[in-house]
Amino acid sequence: GAGVSQTPSNKVTEKGKYVELRCDPISGHTALYWYRQSLGQGPEFLIYFQGTGAADDSGLPNDRFFAVRPEGSVSTLKIQRTERGDSAVYLCASSPTEGASGYTFGSGTRLTVV
Amino acid sequence: DQQVKQNSPSLSVQEGRISILNCDYTNSMFDYFLWYKKYPAEGPTFLISISSIKDKNEDGRFTVFLNKSAKHLSLHIVPSQPGDSAVYFCAANQGGSEKLVFGKGMKLTVNP
Secondary structure, rough: OOEEEOOEEEEEEOOOOEEEEEEOOOOOOOOEEEEOOOOOOEEEEEEEOOOOOEEEOOOOOOOEEEEEEOOOOEEEEEEEOOOOOHHHEEEEEEEEOOHHHHHHEEEOOEEEOO | OOOHHHHHHHEEEEOOOEEEEEEOOOOEEEEEEEEEEOOOOOOOOEEEEEEOOOOOOEEOOOOEEEEOOOEEEEEEOOOOHHHHEEEEEEEEEEEOOEEEEEOEEEEEEEOO
């Protein structure tokens, strides 16, 4: 596709459940980023992939959060034992190279934990 | 601790006038600054950036000014158009890191 695709666009889950959020980057983009935007806040960095490897996962809030990018393209953000505080819009971005100005963001997945 | 601050949550201007959006930062290690625009239900879109070696960068109607001594940057939009109505985020980056630090955003409304 032409842009970064994130699915689902909306996800409602019960507290304690497991969720997976998917990101399809722009074809050929080697860098992939996950951010989380809580209500009234700016996006907060979670993790950065260069190819298949997580080059910087310092933003993951705790060990309930995990992300993979096994083939260097699609990425999945996984959240275990969801809590109400995990409710946010999860944004994915990709870039053809390293460097922040090359980011293209997807429209995000709105996660609501009830 | 908020390292990038956008202290005004909203701004309303008339079409054709100048919009000035402000941003302050606390981390002196930041050396690259960006502005993003976000429409509802869409992801942020890159607008303009500036390196710390410059004090001004211009792209069409958009100009970003950087005052390093004051740790302050501003985005000027002139003339403002109704299509500019969106939430604007200021973001900063430290050399060697791929991580962007965002402000909370400011909602700009341009009235026809």
